[in-house]
Amino acid sequence: MLTGQHILCFGPDRWGSIWQDKPGLMRALARHNRVVYFEPRPHLPDVLRDLRAGRVGWRDLRRPRLERITASLYVYHHPLYAPISGREPLRTPLRWLREALWGRSLRQLGIHHPILWLYLPGMLDLVGHFNERLLVYFVVDEYAAYPGLKPEVAASMRRREEAMLRRADLVFTTAATLRDERLPLNPHTYWVPNAVDSAAFAAVLGEPRSEPSFLASLPRPRLGIVGSIGSKVDYELLAAVAQARPGWSLTLVGPVVPGADTHKLNALRLLPNVYLLGAVPPAKVPHVMRACDVGLIPYIASPETHHVNPLKVYEYLAVGLPVVSTPLPNLAVPSEMAHTGDTPSAFIAAIEAALAETGDEFAARRRAYASTQTWDARAEEISRRMEESLARKEREKRFRVLDRIQERTGQEVDPEEVEHVVNEEIHALRQERRQAAQEEEKDADIL
Numbered sequence: 001m002l003t004g005q006h007i008l009c010f011g012p013d014r015w016g017s018i019w020q021d022k023p024g025l026m027r028a029l030a031r032h033n034r035v036v037y038f039e040p041r042p043h044l045p046d047v048l049r050d051l052r053a054g055r056v057g058w059r060d061l062r063r064p065r066l067e068r069i070t071a072s073l074y075v076y077h078h079p080l081y082a083p084i085s086g087r088e089p090l091r092t093p094l095r096w097l098r099e100a101l102w103g104r105s106l107r108q109l110g111i112h113h114p115i116l117w118l119y120l121p122g123m124l125d126l127v128g129h130f131n132e133r134l135l136v137y138f139v140v141d142e143y144a145a146y147p148g149l150k151p152e153v154a155a156s157m158r159r160r161e162e163a164m165l166r167r168a169d170l171v172f173t174t175a176a177t178l179r180d181e182r183l184p185l186n187p188h189t190y191w192v193p194n195a196v197d198s199a200a201f202a203a204v205l206g207e208p209r210s211e212p213s214f215l216a217s218l219p220r221p222r223l224g225i226v227g228s229i230g231s232k233v234d235y236e237l238l239a240a241v242a243q244a245r246p247g248w249s250l251t252l253v254g255p256v257v258p259g260a261d262t263h264k265l266n267a268l269r270l271l272p273n274v275y276l277l278g279a280v281p282p283a284k285v286p287h288v289m290r291a292c293d294v295g296l297i298p299y300i301a302s303p304e305t306h307h308v309n310p311l312k313v314y315e316y317l318a319v320g321l322p323v324v325s326t327p328l329p330n331l332a333v334p335s336e337m338a339h340t341g342d343t344p345s346a347f348i349a350a351i352e353a354a355l356a357e358t359g360d361e362f363a364a365r366r367r368a369y370a371s372t373q374t375w376d377a378r379a380e381e382i383s384r385r386m387e388e389s390l391a392r393k394e395r396e397k398r399f400r401v402l403d404r405i406q407e408r409t410g411q412e413v414d415p416e417e418v419e420h421v422v423n424e425e426i427h428a429l430r431q432e433r434r435q436a437a438q439e440e441e442k443d444a445d446i447l
Contacts, residue, residue, distance in 0.1 A: 001031075001032050001379070001380055001383045002029070002032060002033060002382075002383035002386050002387055003032040003033065004032070004033065005033045005034075005114070005115055005386075006033065006034050006035075006036075006111045006112065006113070006114035006115065007026075007029060007030075007033055007034070007035045007036070007114060007115045007117055008036050008038065008106075008111070008114045008115070008116050008117065008130060008132075009022070009026055009035065009036070009037045009038065009117040009119075010038045010116075010117070010118050010119065010120075010123050010126060011037055011038065011039060011040065011119055012040060012119045012120050013039075013040070014039050014040065015037060015039060015067075015069075015075045016281075016282065017282075018227065018228060018254060018255060018279060018282060018285075019228075019311070020197070020282050020311075021140070021174075021194055021195075021311055022037070022119070023037070024195065024196075024197050024375035025375055025378060025379055025382070026073060027069075027070070027073060027197075027375065028375045028376045028378070028379035029379050029382075029383070030069075030070055030072045030073035031072075033072065034072045034109065034110075034111065035072065035073050035074070036074045036075075036076055036105075036106070036109065036111065037073070037074070037075050037076065038075075038076045038078070038102070039075065039076065039077055039078060040078075041078050041083070041084050041098070042078055042080055042083040042084065043083055043084045043085075044083040044084065044085040044086075044090070044094075046083070047080050047083045056080060060080060061079070061080050061081055063077055063079075063080075064077070065077055065078075065079060065101060065102075065105050066105050066108070066109075074109065076102060076105060078098065078102075079098075079101060082094055082097040082098045082101060084098075099129065106130075112131070113131055113132070113133050114130055114131075114132055114133070115132060115133060115134040115136060115386065116130055116132035116134070116135050116136065117136040117138060118135070118136070118137050118138070118164070119137075119138050119139075119140065120143065121143060121157050121158075121160035121161035121163075121164055122157070122160060123164075124160050124163055124164050124167075127164075127167055133390065133393070134169050134170065134386060134389055134390055134393065135167060135168045135169050135170070136168065136169070136170045136171075136172065136386070137164050137165065137168040137170070137171045137172075138171075138172045138173075139171065139172070139173040139174070139178050139182065140173075140174045141178075141304070141307060141308070142178065142303065142304065142306070142307040143157055143161065144157045144158045144161070145302075145303040145304045145306075145307070146231075146259070146304060147231045147259055147302070147304060148231075148259060162185060165182055165185040165186045165189075166185060166186065168186055168188075169188065169389050169393065170188050170190075170385055170386060170389045171186045171188060171189040171190070172189075172190055172191075172192045172382060172385075173189065173190070173191055173192070174191075174192065174193055174194050174309040174330075175191070175193075175307045175308065175309045175329075175330035175332075176191045176329075176330060176332070177306065177307050177329055177330060178191075178307050179191040188385075188389065190381075190385055192378055192381060192382060193309050193330075193332045193373075193378075194309050194310070194311045194313075194314060195314055195373045195374050195375045195377065195378045196311075196314035196315050196317075196318045196370055196373060196374060196375070197374070197375055198318050198367075198370055198371045198373075198374050199374075200286065201286045201315065201318035201319055201370070202318070202367075202371075204286035204287055204290060204319070205286075205290065205319065205320075205367075209290075210287075211287075211291040212280075212284065212287055212288055212291060214277055215251065215277075215288065215291045215292075216291075218249045218251060218275060219247070219249050219273075220249070220293055221247075221248055221249070221293040221294065221355055222248075222249045222251050222291065222292045222293050222294075223241075223248055223249065223250050223251060223292065223293065223294050223296050223324075223351065224251050224253065224288065224289060224291075224292030224293075224294065224295050224296060224316075224321070225238070225250065225251065225252045225253070225254070225296045225297075225298060226253045226254060226285060226288055226289055226292075226295065226312060226315075226316075227253075227254045227311070227312045228254050228255055228256075228257045229252055229254050229255065229256045229257065229260055229265065229276075230256070230257040230258070230259045230260045231259035231260060231261070231302075231304065232299045232300065232302075232304060232305050232308065233260070233298060233299065233300065234298045234299060234300040234326065235261060235264035235265055235267070235268050236264060237298050237300075237326070237344060237347060238250055238268055238274070238296075238298055239264075239267065239268050239271060239274075240344035240347075241344060241347060241348055241351070242268070242271045242273050242274050243271065244344065244348055245273075245348065245351075246272070246273050247273070248273060248351075249273055249275060250271075250273060250274045250275065250296075251275050251277065251292060252274070252275065252276045252277065253277045253278070253279075253280060253288050254278075254279055254280075255278070255279040256276075285315065286315070286318070286319055289315060289316060289319045289321060290319045292321060293321075293322075293355065293358060294321060294322050294323070294324055294351055294354045294355060294358075295312065295313075295315075295316030295321040295322070295323050295324070296323075296324050296325070296351075297310050297312060297313060297323065297324070297325035297326065297328070297331075297338075298325075298326060298347070299325070299326050299328060300326070301326070301327075301342075305328060306328075306329055306330075307329075307330060308328060308330060309330040309331070309332050310325070310328070310331065313325065313331060313332075313333055313337075313338060314333075314370055314373050316366075317333070317337060317366040317367070317369055317370040317373075318366075318367060318370035318371075319367070320362075320363030320364070320366050320367050321363075321366070322339070322354035322355070322357050322358060322362065322366070323337065323338040323339065323354070324338070324339045324340070324341065324347065324350045324351050324354050325338050325339075325340050326340065326341065326342055326347070327340045327341075327342050333369075334369070336365075337366060337369055339351075339353050339354050
């Protein structure tokens with residue numbers, strides 16, 4: 001495991017959001033390294049809008065910048081009074097203020113020469129500002145394929161990502177297809193699928209069985225769709241299932257996020273056996289999943305979902321739930337761990353097959369598989385790649401020094417003796433400077 005390093009991670013989500021993949025990795029890495037997770041930088045129009053709407057008050061403006069999560073894990077909250085502005089005369093002074101504020105916080109923590117870990121193409125402006133020893137770019141989506149993007153915005157995003165890929169020392173992707181498309185631009189690109197905090201889920205399973213109150217009255221079987229409700233969800237498929245099986249309770253638990261087809265979602269929620277229950281805190285997710293009978297991943301086929309490795313598949317399995325998904329190229333679990341169906345009739349048949357596999361023996365197999373797909377295991381793999389990359393950069397640095405020495409001296413130098421030769425060269429340079437100084441003194445005396 002990578003040890004003793006400083007890691008600055010600029011994340012795309014708030015620390016306590018429903019997406020717990022980034023915190024999962026950072027917690028694992030922070031067991032042996034000092035980690036600072038930077039929440040998304042605020043933008044001036046959003047701050048002004050929230051101020052006018054009363055969603056932000058003076059207390060938010062005075063919120064401490066650093067929050068300690070564990071002994072060596074911190075979350076940095078960007079001050080709302082130093083947002084990103086796209087226009088002068090505010091853009092430059094606000095950038096200076098942001099950099100001064102986080103610089104002070106990093107000095108307080110003794111952070112220096114860190115590993116810089118970025119998640120989005122739009123974070124390209126951060127590269128080179130931290131004297132980073134390693135640049136890691138982590139890709140979780142095909143960002144330019146997000147629905148609703150203007151063509152010029154998608155093109156700009158692709159250009160930024162290409163620049164990021166060329167500058168990164170190391171690239172990780174959550175989907176094999178994302179890796180394959182980025183390998184031509186960066187040969188140090190690796191596939192690292194999502195995972196689960198199996199210990200947290202196991203702890204819930206060890207508690208006395210009790211259902212969340214908002215689920216207790218829902219008839220069984222309960223088909224859980226737990227996670228964000230957005231552009232990936234196939235609302236027509238869910239409506240077809242609900243209408244064909246009125247005795248099944250389709251239970252949607254999660255926030256409705258931008259990009260959701262509100263017309264289709266509103267039509268779905270009118271069905272009597274569909275329950276849209278809203279978001280729950282991340283700590284409650286295992287309890288919600290445990291109260292369901294099947295976990296669904298009803299994603300529509302699109303350029304966006306083509307590259308998705310669903311986080312929830314590992315979470316469903318960690319509580320022992322049978323999983324039913326639409327066919328996804330990057331589902332990335334053994335076939336016996338998930339049933340699939342690409343039409344309403346096939347999806348219903350897959351759910352019926354899953355409901356027949358709800359016994360303890362089936363659940364134990366799923367939990368056993370999920371216990372091998374942990375954030376700790378992913379962090380070990382990532383650590384190995386980062387250690388290799390750090391060693392590679394050190395070798396490249398030594399050979400650059402070697403080339404300069406050989407060019408200056410005209411002599412062949414053994415790479416294993418670079419440090420010794422460097423010290424000799426430094427000593428020789430100092431001698432030359434002393435002799436030059438002495439000559440200057442003699443000339444001065446003569447004059």
